[in-house]
Each structure stands twice: as structure tokens, then as C-alpha cells.
Amino acid sequence: KNEVEQSPQNLTAQEGEFIxxxxxxxxxxxxxxxxxxxxxxxxxxxFMLSSxxxxxxxxxxxxxxxxxxxxxxxxxxxxxxxxxxICAVPPWFGNEKLTFGTGTRLTIxx
Amino acid sequence: DTExxxxxxxxxxxxxxxxxxxxxxxxxHRAMYWYKQKxxxxxxxxxxxxxxxxxxxxxxxxxxxxxCPNSSLLNLHLHALQPEDSALYLCASSHRDRQRGEKNYxxxxxxxxxxxxx
Numbered sequence: 001k002n003e004v005e006q007s008p009q010n011l012t013a014q015e016g017e018f019i020x021x022x023x024x025x026x027x028x029x030x031x032x033x034x035x036x037x038x039x040x041x042x043x044x045x046x047f048m049l050s051s052x053x054x055x056x057x058x059x060x061x062x063x064x065x066x067x068x069x070x071x072x073x074x075x076x077x078x079x080x081x082x083x084x085x086i087c088a089v090p091p092w093f094g095n096e097k098l099t100f101g102t103g104t105r106l107t108i109x110x
Numbered sequence: 111d112t113e114x115x116x117x118x119x120x121x122x123x124x125x126x127x128x129x130x131x132x133x134x135x136x137x138x139h140r141a142m143y144w145y146k147q148k149x150x151x152x153x154x155x156x157x158x159x160x161x162x163x164x165x166x167x168x169x170x171x172x173x174x175x176x177x178c179p180n181s182s183l184l185n186l187h188l189h190a191l192q193p194e195d196s197a198l199y200l201c202a203s204s205h206r207d208r209q210r211g212e213k214n215y216x217x218x219x220x221x222x223x224x225x226x227x228x
Contacts (some may be wrong), residue, residue, distance in 0.1 A: 008123075008139070008186035033217055042116075042221030043153070043200060086152060097166070 001029040002089055006101035014109055019074040021104045023087035026068065033098070034061050034072050035086040043086070046072070079108045112137060114220035116201050125191060133184040133201030134145065142184040144176060145200040147222070153200055154192045159184060160206060191227045198222045204212045 003026040013019055015034040023032070031050040037043045047054050047061040054061050058077075074081055084105050088098040097105070114135045123129050133142065141160050145153035158166035159178040167176075172194075175187040184201055201220040 032214065035219070040198075040224070041197075043202075043219035045217055045219060048215060048217065069138060096153055097158075 002029070002099045004087060004089055004099050004101040005008075006104050008093075008104060009102065010107075012107045012109065014079055015031055015078060017028045017077050017108075019077050019106065019108075020070045021074070021085050021106070023070045023101055024068060025089050025099075027089075028065070028068070029089045031090065031103070032063055032070050033088040033100045034070070035088060037084045037103075039083070043098065046085075075105075077110050082106055082108050112218065114201055114203055114218050116199075116223050117144050117155070118223060119221065120224050120226075122228060123188065123191065124228055125193075127180065128187070128189045130188065131184045131196065131199055131201075131225075132188040133186075133203075133220055134182055135218065136182055137216070137218065138181075138205070139203035140176060140206045141204045141208070142150060143202040143204075143220035144174075144186050147200055157186075161171075163187040188225075191225075193227050196226045 002045050005024045007022045024096060033048050034046040035043050036046050049061055049063050051065060058075045060073040070087060072085055086105045087101045087102045090098055112174055114133060115133045115155045121129060144156040146156050147153040154168045155168050157176040173190050175180050177185040200222045203218055205216045
């Protein structure tokens with residue numbers, strides 16, 4: 001079973017700060033998902049990446065397959081970025097079970 | 111259309127009621143999922159349908175009954191629930207690629223149904 005760890009568990013920052021959330025996993029994977037969940041809300045898929053780096057607006061996700069590590073960065077953070085960020089990994093072969101990290105609760109203060 | 115649509119958004123039901131949750135996607139995804147999420151916890155997988163057939167049941171009590179009438183629709187029928195079943199129920203879907211060893215990609219989640227059992 002893949003162990004997925006996220007850090008930090010909680011993060012509070014001032015508006016405009018650069019944010020980094022980390023995710024480590026124990027078993028090799030084919031891809032990793034970054035997800036966002038606002039309080040009381042559903043889940044939004046931010047990125048799925050299998051190598052290198054992806055960018056969408058102020059969000060950047062990177063993955064190092066050899067080190068089994070991924071990071072999610074938010075530039076020029078804004079209060080609307082306040083949410084729980086979750087990384088999730090599927091097993092290598094086409095099984096449907098995602099293993100979720102415990103999430104990082106991000107609060108951006110105006 | 112790149113969304114998974116869930117209805118209703120909120121549901122309050124008594125322990126003797128029968129209700130259904132509905133999930134719909136028109137992305138051509140052939141895997142569909144039901145998850146249960148309690149407050150401040152990650153989602154827990156309940157059921158997976160692959161090509162309209164039930165492929166995974168995570169030992170879910172029979173008071174939850176899934177149904178996949180076609181490739182775009184997924185229902186979750188609820189009967190005789192308990193207060194501890196109150197949670198956010200999330201639907202998701204993904205592509206399945208038979209030519210790549212059945213790998214899943216393009217996971218898309220719905221906004222969820224917040225269920226309260228009274």
C-alpha cells in the first residue's frame with residue numbers, strides 16, 4: 001500500500017506570500033493528482049502530473065519521480081486560495097483506488 | 111462539458127426514508143466512483159463502476175445500493191440510514207485506457223451531496 005504524506009498539515013500566510021505544499025509517497029506511481037477542496041465544498045482537480053512541472057495561472061506543480069516527491073506552489077497568494085489541498089496517487093497499474101494524503105489546510109490572511 | 115454534476119446538493123432524510131443521489135458526466139469517462147467524506151478527513155472509496163459494471167465494493171453496508179444505468183449516470187440509493195452515515199458524498203469519474211493496461215486518468219470530482227440523517 002502506498003503511504004502518502006503531506007506537509008505542512010496547516011499553513012497560515014499573509015496575502016501575497018509564496019506558498020509551498022509538499023507531498024511524499026512510498027511506492028512508485030504513474031501519476032499524481034493535486035486536488036483542492038474549499039470548506040464544505042466538493043473537490044476540484046488542479047493537476048495530474050507524471051513528470052516535470054505544470055503551471056496553471058498562479059499554481060505550479062512539480063514532481064520528482066526518482067525522489068517520490070511532489071510540490072504544489074502558489075504565487076501571489078490570495079484569500080480565495082484558502083482551502084484544503086490534497087495530493088492523491090493511483091497505483092501503477094490500472095486499479096481505480098486513489099490513495100489520498102491527509103491534506104494541507106491553507107489559510108491566507110488579507 | 112468537463113463536469114461531474116451531482117444532485118441534490120443537500121439532503122436531509124429520516125432513518126426510515128428512501129432517497130437517491132444522482133451523478134452525471136458527459137465526458138465519455140468509463141469509470142465512475144462513489145466516495146464518502148467525513149469532516150476533516152480524506153475521501154473514502156465506496157464503489158467503483160468500470161464500463162457500467164460494479165468492479166469494487168469496499169465492504170459498504172447494504173443500506174447503500176449503487177446503480178449505473180448507463181455510461182453517463184451513476185446513482186446511489188439510500189435506505190434505512192443511520193445518523194453516522196451523515197457525510198459529504200462525492201462522485202467522480204475518469205477515463206480508462208484499455209490499451210494502456212487499464213490506467214485511469216483525468217479524474218474529475220463532483221461538488222458532492224451533503225447528507226444529513228436525522
